[in-house]
Amino acid sequence: MPSELSNPHLSVDIVDTIEHLKGTHAGYRRAHARGVCYDAVFTPSGEAGVLTTAAHLQSDPVSATVRFSHTDTNPHLSDGDRAVRGFATKFHLADGTNTDLIAVNLDRFVASTPANFLGLLRAGEPDPTTGAPDLDTVKTYLGSHPEAGPGLAAARVIPTPVSYVTNTYWAIHAFLWRDADGNVRPVKYRWVPDSDVENVTAEEAATWTAEHLTAELAERLKGGPAGFTLKVQLGEEGDNTDDSTQVWPSDRTEITAGRLEITAEAADQEHWADQSFDPNLLTPGIEASDDPILAARSTIYAVSYDRRIHKR
Numbered sequence: 001m002p003s004e005l006s007n008p009h010l011s012v013d014i015v016d017t018i019e020h021l022k023g024t025h026a027g028y029r030r031a032h033a034r035g036v037c038y039d040a041v042f043t044p045s046g047e048a049g050v051l052t053t054a055a056h057l058q059s060d061p062v063s064a065t066v067r068f069s070h071t072d073t074n075p076h077l078s079d080g081d082r083a084v085r086g087f088a089t090k091f092h093l094a095d096g097t098n099t100d101l102i103a104v105n106l107d108r109f110v111a112s113t114p115a116n117f118l119g120l121l122r123a124g125e126p127d128p129t130t131g132a133p134d135l136d137t138v139k140t141y142l143g144s145h146p147e148a149g150p151g152l153a154a155a156r157v158i159p160t161p162v163s164y165v166t167n168t169y170w171a172i173h174a175f176l177w178r179d180a181d182g183n184v185r186p187v188k189y190r191w192v193p194d195s196d197v198e199n200v201t202a203e204e205a206a207t208w209t210a211e212h213l214t215a216e217l218a219e220r221l222k223g224g225p226a227g228f229t230l231k232v233q234l235g236e237e238g239d240n241t242d243d244s245t246q247v248w249p250s251d252r253t254e255i256t257a258g259r260l261e262i263t264a265e266a267a268d269q270e271h272w273a274d275q276s277f278d279p280n281l282l283t284p285g286i287e288a289s290d291d292p293i294l295a296a297r298s299t300i301y302a303v304s305y306d307r308r309i310h311k312r
């Protein structure tokens, strides 16, 4: 029996269910379909070097590619539509390999296992007579999965940011850092913008053109790079590493691992749109935690990648 973590049938079921509920947009990601890619440079602070051997967290700057995205499956939505926003970073390491860090502007997820996520999707299936999800079915799901509540509530009211770079973004899962002596500790990542966190009202967002956030960032970058600081929370004994619906206490020690500067829109958008960002594309010194959602994301993303790359 395949475990739930590596179960390819479950991954296919999840992607099929997303398509069933949201429709298919041939050639696009089955989530975060709408996105724009940017050139960036990441400069480590040096603070992380004693805690992990990861090459990009030592002392030398590395180039990176960032993809900002809109979580929906529909690539034709407007930037002003309410949505969770994605911030995927591919660090280009000196040895020619890459490592990815994927974040969103929410600090927690809505399910603790892939099977629960599938259950949540199915609970939202529209009733054929009303065309809307059946509230009793949703209530029953939430009654038996209270851990979904905080993430769903935050997503439901998520504000629209003034800019892609006026948001805080969390990678949500715990990862493991391994130092030069083999010591391992759990960590969680958070990107903090140089700019203040700034949002617009729903009324203002409704007046935006579809590509408003891309145009806004193009204009902003004329004045110089847009920066984020990579903050890393250090987990302590007893902090859970296997449940993305839970956050760690806010008083955990946090270090500054480095600074990312977004410099320009990537010249070849099509090339970057075709690439895959994978939260399990790690580099020596960083390992996946035991979070089952994290484990499943690689196979889920591979199913989506295979479909979009074959223009399905």
Ligand code: HEM
Pocket (backbone or CB within 6 Å): 014, 015, 028, 029, 030, 031, 032, 035, 067, 068, 069, 085, 086, 087, 088, 102, 103, 104, 109, 113, 114, 117, 170, 171, 172, 244, 275, 276, 277, 293, 296, 297, 300, 301, 304, 305, 308
């Ligand atoms: C069971 C849980 C999840 C499912 C089913 C899921 C599904 C997907 C799919 C199908 C894609 C498109 C992949 C591709 O074609 O390359 C995607 C992309 C993405 N997901 Fe998830 N996801 C899950 C969990 C998460 C979590 C916990 C985060 C939070 C960090 C996240 C953030 C993103 C982002 C930012 C992208 C866009 C990456 C890019 O720009 O290429 N996802 N997701």
